[in-house]
Amino acid sequence: xxxxxxxxxxxxxxxxxxxxxxxxxxxxxxxxxxxxxxxxxxxxxxxxxxxxxxxxxxxxxxxxxxxxxxxxxxxxxxxxxxxxxxxxxxxxxxxxxxxxxxxxxxxxxxxxxxxxxxxxxxxxxxxxxxxxxxxxxxxxxxxxxxxxxxxxxxxxxxxxxxxxxxxxxxxxxxxxxxxxxxxxxxxxxxxxxxxxxxxxxxxxxxxxxxxxxxxxxxxxxxxxxxxxxxxxxxxxxxxxxxxxxxxxxxxxxxxxxxxxxxxxxxxxxxxxxxxxxxxxxxxxxxxxxxxxxxxxxxxxxxxxxxxxxxxxxxxxxxxxxxxxxxxxxxxxxxxxxxxxxxxxxxxxxxxxxxxxxxxxxxxxxxxxxxxxxxxxxxxxxxxxxxxxxxxxxxxxxxxxxxxxxxxxxxxxxxxxxxxxxxxxxxxxxxxxxxxxxxxxxxxxxxxxxxxxxxxxxxxxxxxxxxxxxxxxxxxxxxxxxxxxxxxxxxxxxxxxxxxxxxxxxxxxxxxxxxxxxxxxxxxxxxxxxxxxxxxxxxxxxxxxxxxxxxxxxxxxxxxxxxxxxxxxxxxxxxxxxxxxxxxxxxxxxxxxxxxxxxxxxxxxxxxxxxxxxxxxxxxxxxxxxxxxxxxxx
Amino acid sequence: xxxxxxxxxxxxxxxxxxxxxxxxxxxxxxxxxxxxxxxxxxxxxxxxxxxxxxxxxxxxxxxxxxxxxxxxxxxxxxxxxxxxxxxxxxxxxxxxxxxxxxxxxxxxxxxxxxxxxxxxxxxxxxxxxxxxxxxxxxxxxxxxxxxxxxxxxxxxxxxxxxxxxxxxxxxxxxxxxxxxxxxxxxxxxxxxxxxxxxxxxxxxxxx
Ligand SMILES: [Cu+2]
Numbered sequence: 001x002x003x004x005x006x007x008x009x010x011x012x013x014x015x016x017x018x019x020x021x022x023x024x025x026x027x028x029x030x031x032x033x034x035x036x037x038x039x040x041x042x043x044x045x046x047x048x049x050x051x052x053x054x055x056x057x058x059x060x061x062x063x064x065x066x067x068x069x070x071x072x073x074x075x076x077x078x079x080x081x082x083x084x085x086x087x088x089x090x091x092x093x094x095x096x097x098x099x100x101x102x103x104x105x106x107x108x109x110x111x112x113x114x115x116x117x118x119x120x121x122x123x124x125x126x127x128x129x130x131x132x133x134x135x136x137x138x139x140x141x142x143x144x145x146x147x148x149x150x151x152x153x154x155x156x157x158x159x160x161x162x163x164x165x166x167x168x169x170x171x172x173x174x175x176x177x178x179x180x181x182x183x184x185x186x187x188x189x190x191x192x193x194x195x196x197x198x199x200x201x202x203x204x205x206x207x208x209x210x211x212x213x214x215x216x217x218x219x220x221x222x223x224x225x226x227x228x229x230x231x232x233x234x235x236x237x238x239x240x241x242x243x244x245x246x247x248x249x250x251x252x253x254x255x256x257x258x259x260x261x262x263x264x265x266x267x268x269x270x271x272x273x274x275x276x277x278x279x280x281x282x283x284x285x286x287x288x289x290x291x292x293x294x295x296x297x298x299x300x301x302x303x304x305x306x307x308x309x310x311x312x313x314x315x316x317x318x319x320x321x322x323x324x325x326x327x328x329x330x331x332x333x334x335x336x337x338x339x340x341x342x343x344x345x346x347x348x349x350x351x352x353x354x355x356x357x358x359x360x361x362x363x364x365x366x367x368x369x370x371x372x373x374x375x376x377x378x379x380x381x382x383x384x385x386x387x388x389x390x391x392x393x394x395x396x397x398x399x400x401x402x403x404x405x406x407x408x409x410x411x412x413x414x415x416x417x418x419x420x421x422x423x424x425x426x427x428x429x430x431x432x433x434x435x436x437x438x439x440x441x442x443x444x445x446x447x448x449x450x451x452x453x454x455x456x457x458x459x460x461x462x463x464x465x466x467x468x469x470x471x472x473x474x475x476x477x478x479x480x481x482x483x484x485x486x487x488x489x490x491x492x493x494x495x496x497x498x499x500x501x502x503x504x505x506x507x508x509x510x511x512x513x514x515x516x517x518x519x520x521x522x523x524x525x526x527x528x529x530x531x532x533x534x535x536x537x538x539x540x541x542x543x544x545x546x547x548x549x550x551x552x553x554x555x556x557x558x559x560x561x562x563x564x565x566x567x568x569x570x571x572x573x574x575x576x577x578x579x580x581x582x583x584x585x586x587x588x589x590x591x592x593x594x595x596x597x598x599x600x601x602x603x604x605x606x607x608x609x610x611x612x613x614x615x616x617x618x619x620x621x622x623x624x625x626x627x628x629x630x631x632x633x
Numbered sequence: 634x635x636x637x638x639x640x641x642x643x644x645x646x647x648x649x650x651x652x653x654x655x656x657x658x659x660x661x662x663x664x665x666x667x668x669x670x671x672x673x674x675x676x677x678x679x680x681x682x683x684x685x686x687x688x689x690x691x692x693x694x695x696x697x698x699x700x701x702x703x704x705x706x707x708x709x710x711x712x713x714x715x716x717x718x719x720x721x722x723x724x725x726x727x728x729x730x731x732x733x734x735x736x737x738x739x740x741x742x743x744x745x746x747x748x749x750x751x752x753x754x755x756x757x758x759x760x761x762x763x764x765x766x767x768x769x770x771x772x773x774x775x776x777x778x779x780x781x782x783x784x785x786x787x788x789x790x791x792x793x794x795x796x797x798x799x800x801x802x803x804x805x806x807x808x809x810x811x812x813x814x815x816x817x818x819x820x821x822x823x824x825x826x827x828x829x830x831x832x833x834x835x836x837x838x839x840x
Contacts, residue, residue: 124659124663125659125663189670193663193666193667193670194663196663196666197659197662197663197666200662201655201658201659201662202655202659227666227669227670227673228669228670228673230670231670231671231673231674231677232673232674232676232677234674235674235677235678235681236677238776239681239772239776242765242772242776246765246766247766248765248766248771248772248776249688249766249767249768249769249771249772250681250685250769250772250773250776252769255688255690255766255768255769255772256685256688256689256690256768256769256770257685257688257769257772258684258685258688258769261681261684261685265677265681268677608790612790612794615791615794615795615798615811616794616797616798618802618807
């Protein structure tokens, strides 16, 4: 009870400050603070930067966890991190990298770039965009607070029932997993809907679906996958939460429950999640390869078709994660065939990328190096994926380091290289300054070989029979060398990423100013200044072909042709409500983690009250008059 | 966007005020997508229920538990409320704010009646030993029904808030999309109930 009173008093205090009832001067000082601007922003470009920053922060955390894991596994019979501590580390490494790093970093790029690529002034729902970010951030924070209060989740990133139930994981760890992911997942779903509506409704005149850049297309398909993949996860997390907090019987066998229900639900979400992560990276590479080959993307239509087909097939293969469960030969065969079918559209894409480079005038910038490195790495990951799709072979590979090697080749080779390529490519547009190509090369030539050195030997470890998720291994089974090599590889990766960090800091402090079109680009975002003005386009552009900016440049035009006369531009006003709502969810999460239903409900009440305040608000926004500014330039 | 805003002020309220602005169109499309997501959420819970409904352990089985008259009454009430929410939107299209508010009021009254029946039903079930924790059947039953019920409850408060807004501001191109979207939500919740009636109750009683 006392905690509730304290929380209510604290909430009223905050409300008083925010509404100016406490002290007007203090309110003004808060509002002029730079932090306040970032908390309340609804500008898609700023929210994109927030995603990149928060994703980068969690990447550091998840990376340090990986380093500790490899340090423990460097030598046989090592006693550095043992047992439950190791379980926590590897569970949090996986959960963090998948949910708090990979997708949010992609969201960062999508947020900044997609509205620019389709010629829009903002996303469809600026308020929800901000809400999506703050939910993600508070969910991630909640998850990571587990390190300080009560212990981290220790049932793996898949958190399979039985292992994740109270009996085998008694601490609050898995509660953090369930509630952190629930909150972050709602944010992801909101963002997915936002991108879909933006792309469907807000394209500039003439921007037909088959004139959309590939990155916009992949964002579109990824958002559709989010729409159908995250709600099952939400349902599953609810079940897991009730199972742990209120002793329900969804998964408990002696109560009539069934443990495979969690597995089905998790993988109905989990396999599409793989494509949610990798499709946007495909989009980045399509842009980068086309720009730096100075050629139109080869087979644009087949690329679009392949993306849609991969997205569709992605929902029909989840059982390939459950071949050893014993669902019978019919189920296993159907899902094995569907799994291998995905190799066809993926193969189409690989050949299209190669054909785009063929005969182009190639420029190997850092972004292009990452794109070329991706093709090699992703093909290896794809081949091991088909190997894992063969059911009898899968029974041998299952839960060994072969699987670990496979999915790191796919997720690092696809998603992470895609994020790095995208960051190098769009950095000038996002921040208005150039990254150093010299340090970019140092970054690539340490990081990329480091990835191979880390994960290639793991294929052999798996084939030799080393199971995943174990904290040590005995000597004398031929596992020493490959484990040592793997651990040494992480050091190269770390050095490579430190070069990137240095490069980023250098660019933001001393980097040369970027022009509007530093790479001789093809798509719409390169037609406006770097960084773009708040309203993106003073006049909405008229789109006349695929690669619209390239086409205008070929005709000797110095800008896009306008589709409307100059006039005042309507902008949405900043708001702190999404932040308050995220605080509500955070309080609720903390409450449920520690079995306090009252605090949990209190947090949800904050959320609902904020929702109703929002509903009653008449947000008129404000208008910008770009005439004067345009005349000045 | 600009042109549409101007026409709406010059020519009074357009025929379909909910779709007159880009914001309105965005809101409606976004809400349809949200309904698609909710459909997958409920589909997962239906699947779980179907997988676990045979596991009632020592408690009553679906066939022993369900009684048709009360469920039929609840179904009738909820379907009628769908009709009244349509009448509310028709009133909105006639630019008849008081009529719209009246029909929305009847809608949420029916919603409250439905919730009352459901609460009574749950109360009886608990007395017969069918609880959230009694068996896998109980857990999956209350998860599905509880999620639906909380959707109805949320809808009642939401439409209540919109009725107040309709009173304060009337029907404008800003408020019309909200009314429209709320009625979409109400229809969706009703459709889910039709599936619950069929899959849970009718199929449960046939066993
Ligand atoms: Cu899979």
